[in-house]
Amino acid sequence: MSDAASSFVAPPRPRFEAGTANPYLPxxxxxxxxxxxxxxxxxxxxxxxxxxxxxxxxxxxxxxxxxxxxxxxxxxxxxxxxxxxxxxxxxxxxxxxxxxxxxxxxxxxxxxxxxxxxGNFFPYERMKGKDILFIGGGIGMAPLRTLFLFMLDNRNDYGKISLLYGARSPQDMAYSYELPEWTDRKDIDCVLTIDREAEGWGYRVGLIPDVLLGMAPAPDNSVAVTCGPPIMIKFTLQALEKLKFSSNQIFTTLERRMKCGVGICGRCNIGGKYVCVDGPVFSLAELKELPDEL
Ligand SMILES: Cc1cc2nc3c(=O)[nH]c(=O)nc-3n(C[C@H](O)[C@H](O)[C@H](O)COP(=O)(O)OP(=O)(O)OC[C@H]3O[C@@H](n4cnc5c(N)ncnc54)[C@H](O)[C@@H]3O)c2cc1C
Ligand code: FES
CATH class of the missing domain: 2.40.30.10 (Translation factors)
Structure with a gap:
């Protein structure tokens, strides 16, 4: 296991404490x-x-x-x-x-x-000094966007920042109004891809896992953060493993239907974990411990 991999442990688990404000009150x-x-x-x-x-x-x-x-x-x-x-x-x-x-x-x-x-959050403190690779598909760009912009706002704390963002077509790409700013920045490497050729599209064409293998990011001192539809995640995780990223270097978020959101109702559990308080952010190493999740 690389040094980068061995240094990761789960971030703190925020939990509802009895006696604090009513967690059901919006x-x-x-x-x-x-x-x-x-x-x-x-x-x-x-x-x-x-x-x-x-x-x-x-x-x-x-x-x-x-x-x-x-x-x-x-x-x-x-x-x-x-x-x-x-x-x-x-x-x-x-x-x-x-x-x-x-x-x-x-x-x-x-x-x-x-x-x-x-819920919990991305362990950004432990990612400091590392190269960060974001891989987002479709609406999966939403959870990545918060960490991506947070890291851009604290740019000096992180090494190389790369973003691979894909959607079916240009029309399916969320945050299209922000993309020119991201692709123009010299201090990040932003790769956009769509599944099939489309008129006027000036970036990559190809499925995210294939484009990722072509980019061949080095796993040393790196962390990959990925989110997207289940089929994309399945093949992206396989691609990352082919690129020799260890399961401690890969983070993703789980979507499990929730109700209380605060670890009380038991609706969102996978094995012994409650996605609403132990997640939604998990390392691949943690997911591999869960029953049948990937
Ligand atoms: C931690 C977490 C973060 C999420 N973040 C986002 C986000 O940023 N943006 C976003 O658009 N969606 C997000 N979702 C998914 C979103 O919560 C569901 O799409 C939403 O609850 C559907 O509610 P509904 O009443 O419209 O659909 P329903 O009428 O309840 O269901 C419609 C269909 O969606 C399916 N579905 C419902 N909930 C989920 C779920 N949680 N995961 C997968 N399929 C589901 C149902 O099985 C059904 O097929 C997130 C879910 C979780 C658990
Ligand atoms: S949603 Fe109630 S325990 Fe997670």
Whole structure:
């Protein structure tokens, strides 16, 4: 095992402590901006109605929130703005069912409920001084975005930063308005890819795992952080292992349907782990200990 690999242990597990604020009580938040990212993804920028709570709101990159549409339901989303940029909290929502369809009807000025922050986070302290490779597919770019921007805001703490971001087509690429800034930056290596040729597309064409193998990033002193649809993750993990990344050097996030979000209801467990408090961030080494997850 390399030095980089052996130095990783799980980040602290935030848990609801009896006697603290009611973890089921959502905070009212106002939508200040809605961005249509793709045909089925919208981004919402929110501020807590309680200005003091907004000023004091503390979260870590990778933590999630439960967004509620009153009278409809609640669903889990990663806070994809970084903690270094606190003028609003950003969530990107892919339409999947009832709650997400209701969220897609929101307009600026509307009010939602938010229970956050929940879950663990990327162990960014232990990633300091290392080369960081981000590999995101589709909506999987959301959890990566928070850590990616956090690291850009603390650029000197990290070595080489690379981003490989892929989607089916240019129209399926979220955050398209930010991509030119990322590809132009000289202090990061940003590779964009789509599955099939498309008119006017000036970047790579190819599936993420194939493009990754072509990039051939060195595993020494490196960490890979990857998120995306299950099929992409499966082949990306295989590609990373081919490139000799050890399972302690690879991090991903798990999506398990949640209810309480605070380790009480038992809805989200995989083996002995609760995704809502032990996750959603796991190293591949941790995932390999879980029953049948990958
Ligand atoms: C830790 C975590 C972070 C997440 N972050 C994001 C994010 O940033 N952006 C985003 O768009 N989505 C994210 N999700 C997924 C999101 O929570 C679900 O898409 C949402 O709960 C669906 O709610 P719904 O009521 O619209 O769908 P439902 O009507 O409940 O279900 C519609 C379909 O989606 C499936 N589904 C529901 N929940 C999940 C789930 N958790 N994982 C996989 N399939 C599911 C159902 O099986 C069903 O087929 C995250 C989930 C977790 C657990
Ligand atoms: S969602 Fe209730 S224990 Fe995880």
């Amino acid at each position: 905070m009212p938040a106002t939508v200040i901006e809605v961005i249509r990212e793709t045909h089925n993804i919208k981004t919402f920028r929110l501020v807590l109605q309680d200005e003091k709570a907004m000023r004091e709101f503390h979260f870590e990159p990778g933590q999630v929130g439960q967004l509620s549409m009153f009278g409809v339901g609640e669903a889990t989303f990663v806070i994809n703005s970084p903690p270094t940029r606190k003028e609003y909290l950003q969530f990107s929502v892919m339409k999947a069912g009832e709650a997400t369809a209701a969220l897609h009807t929101l307009a600026p000025g509307d009010v939602v409920g938010l229970r956050a922050p929940l």
